[in-house]
Amino acid sequence: MTNPLIKIYDVETDTTTEREMTDAEFKAWDDGNKAKAAKDAAEAQAKSSAEAKLEALGLSVADLKALGF
Amino acid sequence: MPKFVADSSVSPTGLKWAAPASGGGLTLINTGGTTLSGASTSITSIPGTYKNLHIYIENFSMGSNNNNGYIQFNGTTSDNYAFAAQRRSGGSSEANATEGNNDVGIYFISVAGTTAEGGFAYLLVPDYAATNHRKVATGVSYTINSDSPAAYYIMNPFGVLQNSNSAITSVQVVSNGTYAGGTVYVYGEN
DSSP: OOOOOEEETTTTTTEEEOOOOOOOHHHHHHHHHHHHHHHOOOHHHHHHHHHHHHHHHOHHHHHHHHTTT | OOEEEEEETTTOOOEEEEOOOHHHHHHHHTOOOOOOOOOEEEEEEOSSSSSEEEEEEEEEEESSSTTEEEEEEEEEOOSEEEEEEEETTTTEEEEEEEEEEEEESSSEEEESSSTTTHHHHHEEEETTTTTTSSSEEEEEEEEEEEESSSEEEEEEEEEESSOOOOOOOOOOEEEEEEEEEEEEEEEEEO
């Protein structure tokens, strides 16, 4: 499998280089993306859980917004 | 704001327009702009001769729907950024905040799709060449997702590159997928 491509434009030399990420660059990129995806998933889960609790109380997100939250 | 100065040689009232203060002009640093492609597009060897950087990312689109986009400085890829953003989605009429500590970049797009449809992001990086403080960025962006949820998104991200006071000499425009199109313009402001 090939690594994703990156592009580099050097202002000083006015040159553009395109190449594959090195394995180290790929690992850093991939690890970061996975960490962000995990955080987003946890955030979505927490939001969904909170909405369910609100609904059980007969409230909605719109109700909270109406109150200025 | 324009000012009057007293000068009886130019009008009966003795007033004329003062010459505007110098500064404030924008100079395009990466000549002609740089087309986005692949997972990351980097503008390097940015001179430290300006006061602020203005980054315009125009008409971008992604290789796949639901991709995100973020910027990095000086090729710093590890967990050195903190950011937050207010985000509004047209699809669900949400208004929420997304945030992260120890992230790999300052996210300016949370969801973007395969069609550009006017996607645009602007980021200001003030005092980017200083070496006595952390570097912050703030901006606003618009994008649209072509998949479910098919909606537009607007964000006003702000963030910081932590753990370094170094001058910014390069900017990376990165995605968790790939950019299918778009152009980044980096302007220097005196």
